[in-house]
Amino acid sequence: MLIREVARRTGRGWPSILLLSAAFGLFQAGLIDQSLFNPHFVSDPFWSQERLPTLVPAAGISAHHLLGFVVGHMIWSFAAPIVVVESCVPRLADRPWLGRVGTTVLLVLYALAVVVFFHEHTRNFMRARHNWAPPRLSATHQLAPADWSGSVLDLTALSLGGCLLLFWSRRRDWDRPHALMVGGTALVVNAALSFVVEPVGGHTSLTAKYAANATLMAAVLALLTWAYRRLLHTGARTTTATLPEQRVLTIGGDGES
Numbered sequence: 478m479l480i481r482e483v484a485r486r487t488g489r490g491w492p493s494i495l496l497l498s499a500a501f502g503l504f505q506a507g508l509i510d511q512s513l514f515n516p517h518f519v520s521d522p523f524w525s526q527e528r529l530p531t532l533v534p535a536a537g538i539s540a541h542h543l544l545g546f547v548v549g550h551m552i553w554s555f556a557a558p559i560v561v562v563e564s565c566v567p568r569l570a571d572r573p574w575l576g577r578v579g580t581t582v583l584l585v586l587y588a589l590a591v592v593v594f595f596h597e598h599t600r601n602f603m604r605a606r607h608n609w610a611p612p613r614l615s616a617t618h619q620l621a622p623a624d625w626s627g628s629v630l631d632l633t634a635l636s637l638g639g640c641l642l643l644f645w646s647r648r649r650d651w652d653r654p655h656a657l658m659v660g661g662t663a664l665v666v667n668a669a670l671s672f673v674v675e676p677v678g679g680h681t682s683l684t685a686k687y688a689a690n691a692t693l694m695a696a697v698l699a700l701l702t703w704a705y706r707r708l709l710h711t712g713a714r715t716t717t718a719t720l721p722e723q724r725v726l727t728i729g730g731d732g733e734s
Contacts, residue, residue, distance in 0.1 A: 478575070478583055481559050485573045491646070495556055502550025509591055510598040512546060513538055517602065521677055530624040541623045544631050552663050560660035564704035567653055567711045620670070654708050661701040668694040 480497045484490070506513045514537045518524060531540035563570035575583065621627035621634070642659060645651060671690045 479580075479587060480555055481563075482573055482575055482580060482583075485571065491556075494559060495551060498551040498555035499547060501555060502547040505550055505554075506542075506546035509594050511602060512598070513542055515598070515602045518598070519677060527623040531628050540625070540628045541621075541631075544628060544635070548635060553667055557660040557663040560656050561664065561700060561704055564653060564657040564660075565700075565707050567708055570653070654705065657701070657704055657708065661697075661704075664697050664701070665694075668697045 480494060480501060483497065484494045487493075510518070512518045516525070516528065527541055528539040531542075532538070533540065621631040645655070668690075671693060672687065676686055
């Protein structure tokens, strides 16, 4: 919500949203829960198996985890949800949704969440200051091996996907249903992969696991279907290619016009 509000209030488009999403992803994994650096973040052997093959000792960072966490947050935590939710309300998609009060409340809630997560995840681990270092294709990102070859393959797939998306989004016939298809595909792939991923700890029954997986998939498909029907209902064929240049007026309860 904060990323979206900043972008829409300043008239920015998807390049800014993606850049802010990557920054928030790095902030989350690097500073808040410090999962980028903590060798015991998860008390399960798979954590070391994924971390050690691409570990850069001088920085204390796993290249595999860096790609997984930062890109994962950028796509699945922020960008895909934004495009899907905006598709549910196409007439308001380019406008801010919060006034000053709503933005302030959201900032306070986010700050409280940061404090809680930081305290919870850094009680037994704190990244030393002197060691700090600056910090279909979506399935490839999720399934690439946790070694250098897998990381290179992952980066190549992500770069190729980004270039194709940039090329397609510049076409004159690019519109909101196309954007929904991109964001929706990312969510569907993530939900589908949950069926083949074992729960952390491995103590969950198969019945409970697959029931949760199926519920997640059904919820994602229902949301995407609703969003697509909303686009058809409103006749939303607005191109998103010009959004970075648009200046958007503020609406909401703060009296701005």
